[in-house]
Amino acid sequence: MNDYIPQAFASDPDARGHFGKFGGRFVPETLMPALIELDAYYASVRFDPDFWAEVNYYFMEYVGRPSPLYKAQHISDEIGAEVYLKREDLNHTGAHKINNTIVQGLLAKRMGKTKVIAETGAGQHGVATATIAALMGLECEVFMGEKDVQRQELNVFRMKLLGAKVHAVTSGSRTLKDAMNDAIRHWVTHARDTFYIIGTAAGPHPYPLMVRDFQGVISYEAKAQLLEKTKSLPDYVIACIGGGSNALGMFAHFIEESSVQCIGIEAGGHGLESGKHGASLALGKPGILHGQLSYLLQHDEGQISEAHSISAGLDYPGIGPEHSYLMEGGKVVYDSVTDEEAIEAFVWLSRAEGIVPAFESAHAIAYLKKMPPEMIKGKKIIVSLSGRGDKDMIQAMELLKL
Numbered sequence: 001m002n003d004y005i006p007q008a009f010a011s012d013p014d015a016r017g018h019f020g021k022f023g024g025r026f027v028p029e030t031l032m033p034a035l036i037e038l039d040a041y042y043a044s045v046r047f048d049p050d051f052w053a054e055v056n057y058y059f060m061e062y063v064g065r066p067s068p069l070y071k072a073q074h075i076s077d078e079i080g081a082e083v084y085l086k087r088e089d090l091n092h093t094g095a096h097k098i099n100n101t102i103v104q105g106l107l108a109k110r111m112g113k114t115k116v117i118a119e120t121g122a123g124q125h126g127v128a129t130a131t132i133a134a135l136m137g138l139e140c141e142v143f144m145g146e147k148d149v150q151r152q153e154l155n156v157f158r159m160k161l162l163g164a165k166v167h168a169v170t171s172g173s174r175t176l177k178d179a180m181n182d183a184i185r186h187w188v189t190h191a192r193d194t195f196y197i198i199g200t201a202a203g204p205h206p207y208p209l210m211v212r213d214f215q216g217v218i219s220y221e222a223k224a225q226l227l228e229k230t231k232s233l234p235d236y237v238i239a240c241i242g243g244g245s246n247a248l249g250m251f252a253h254f255i256e257e258s259s260v261q262c263i264g265i266e267a268g269g270h271g272l273e274s275g276k277h278g279a280s281l282a283l284g285k286p287g288i289l290h291g292q293l294s295y296l297l298q299h300d301e302g303q304i305s306e307a308h309s310i311s312a313g314l315d316y317p318g319i320g321p322e323h324s325y326l327m328e329g330g331k332v333v334y335d336s337v338t339d340e341e342a343i344e345a346f347v348w349l350s351r352a353e354g355i356v357p358a359f360e361s362a363h364a365i366a367y368l369k370k371m372p373p374e375m376i377k378g379k380k381i382i383v384s385l386s387g388r389g390d391k392d393m394i395q396a397m398e399l400l401k402l
Contacts, residue, residue, distance in 0.1 A: 002060050004220050005052045006213035010256060011322060011331070017205020019325035025204040027184075027291045034191040039206045041111055046213065051106075058102045059217065062135070063092050065099075067218075069225035069382070074352040079368055081376040084234070085355070085385045086222045086250065095358065095387030096215060096246050097128035101197055103214040105132035108195035115139040115194040119183040121148055121176035121242065122313035122360065123155025124387055125199030130164035138195075140164040143183040145175040148312045155391050173306040176242075176316045180290050200243025201320035204291030208320050215249025222382055223253045230380065236371075238263045239384040240363040241334075242278070242313045244320035250384040255331060264323065265363045267309035268336035276308040279336045280319040281327050294321040310339035310395075311359035313387075341366040343399060346389065358387035359395070 017023045017039075025035055045051040059065040068087045076083045088096040101118075108116055116138050120126030126142040133140035142159055146168045149156050159166050172178035180203075187196045201211040219237070226234055237254050239247035241264045251262040269277030277283070284295040289304060297305040297317040309315040326332040337345075342359060345366035350356045357365060364383050368376075389396065 002056055002066070004056055004059065004217045005049065006046060006216055009252065011325065013205060013209055017209070019322045020328070022292070022294050022321035022324040023205055023208060024293050025291060026288050026293065027204050028188055030188050031191060035204055037111070042107065042206050042210055054106060055103055059099070063098050063102060064090060065217065066221040066225070067091060069222055069229070072353050075349070075368065078352070079376065080373060081378065082380045083368065084226060084380070084382045086218060086382055087385055088218060088246070089355070089357065089361070089385050089388035093124065093128045093131050094390060095124040095128070096218060096249060097125045097199060098131065099217055099249070100199065100211050100214045100245060101125070101128040101132045104195065104197040104210070105136050105138065108138060108197070109136055111195065113193060113195040115141070115190070116197050117141045117143070117183055117186055117194055118197045118199060119143045119176065119179040120199060121145070121179065121316065122311065122358070123148065123152040123159070123391060124313065126164070126166070127155050127158045127162070129197050130159040130162035133164065134162045141167065141186070143167045143169055143179040143186070145173070145179045146170050147174040148176065148179070151395055152312055152391055154394070175307070175312070177304065177307070184290065199245070201245040201248050201322060202243040202290060202292060202294070202318065208292065208322055211245045212248040212252060212322060215245045216252040218249035218384065219251060219253035222250070226380070226382065232380065233257055233260055234382045235259070235379040236261050236263060236376070236381045238265065238364045238367055238381065240265045240314065240360050240386060241319065241323065242267070242316050242360065243318070244323045246384055246386040248320065248322060251332065262332045263367065264332055264334045265367050266334060266336040267307070267311060267314035267363065268338040268341070269308040271338055272336060277336065278307040278309045278315050278317070280317060281323065281334045282336055284319070286324070289318050292321050294324045295319050310342060311363065313358070313360040314363065335367065335370070337363040337366040337370070345369070346396065347400070355385070356389035357385055358389050359392045361386045
């Protein structure tokens, strides 16, 4: 499992970066040369064993891969299914984000860039970017919404400790969408020496493809691990979705298996009927944001709506284009979990298994209780535990008052 190399899938985008009608490259002309350069360079190394040998060295020696596939026995007994947790929370920096930043950092170095920038919501991608910048000797600037800076102060301190400059974005909703806006604006004027490490499977081509390839190591390992443990594939694979990199990584090597149902969980916030949620696929419409065509939360006149989630990593008003393509093609089932349900699952997993999940991951855990018992009895289920809950402790203390 330490020899990961991406593979081509039926859902790969076309040469112009389109997943069906979704995706593409909708950016200012000043960014086109940088994207074309990146597209050509990534195409040259996508299946190159030498490049991936270097990646796999860092995956194993630095990140700590392969991450375990842990059978959650108490939860399994409670719901009557075999529940396995893919422990991305055990990665260095505490989440799946490091898988992506390691590879993009190596691309930046090989392409001769000296600076990296990133946007971040929950802060995990910012921390992971600052981490690889320190590792690889790159200057680093991170853009983070002011609201997220306040609720994720521990991660802000970690980024600064690692040497990154953190910009608190005060425009708009002061969350992830606005952080990405400012990161793109900065990149427009610094593209010559700066590599933009996008944190999710969204943005202009080739980012959605690249990030899915880099996070695909999650399902590559999980598939081999479950086959080794049980000699069979899972019946269900579940992952939470903000922009969608964790879910695509968890789905990639299962999605073409006809016996496996992949399920993506969006942020239901205060409930879909409340208008305060992050369920772009459930209630959004196709539109253009951050260089791509995909499902977006938007008003009737096309203005982007503000997303809401208790989780800073899920309150994004859009979704990666491949998810839009997979939904319209019926390849993946998408549902949502509310803030309240996620908090209940946060406590449930902590007390049942001694594992404190990130608020994002708690959305996927919560869905186990929403699935009809007769549907999952005796079935094998893998849940992506995309991150650990350290970053959410201050917020959890205020909410739970234990």
